[in-house]
Amino acid sequence: MKVEEGADCACVCHHRAPFICLPFTHSLSRSIPSGLRTAIGVVAFADLALKVVALRRALKREDKGWVLPLAVLNTLGILPTIYLSTHPRTNLDNEPK
Structure with a gap:
């Protein structure tokens, strides 16, 4: 209401x-104690931030096999961290197509 x-x-x-x-x-x-609510909020925000960065990188690199799992699975930042550490940042804007 x-x-x-x-x-x-x-x-x-x-x-x-x-x-x-x-x-x-x-x-x-x-x-739920106040400190635990804060911790849950921080973890949720960090997970969202990692997920956005990992999804952006996967889409830029056209890693189609990673996009769906990164978007759908809630792994508390574990899967995005694995992707980001195994797929280093590359400058895709300057590469010839």
């Missing part, structure tokens, strides 16, 4: 927030 800015949320916590209130998010956010 979407609440208006400044309006009370209809859930049990009765907080004031302009976002969609989902009942299961309240129990999840209370049960």
Whole structure:
């Protein structure tokens, strides 16, 4: 349910927030310690950054066998790290076609 800015949320916590209130998010956010939530966020961001760099390199190098696994598999940065370390950066812009 979407609440208006400044309006009370209809859930049990009765907080004031302009976002969609989902009942299961309240129990999840209370049960995970703040430091763990931060660590999960950092790992997720690092995984996304590695995935973007690895996918960009695989697409530039036309490594078709790597594109789908890099895009689909969630490996906490392991697969992108393997790809980036085994396929060094090359300057593909200056190569003749």
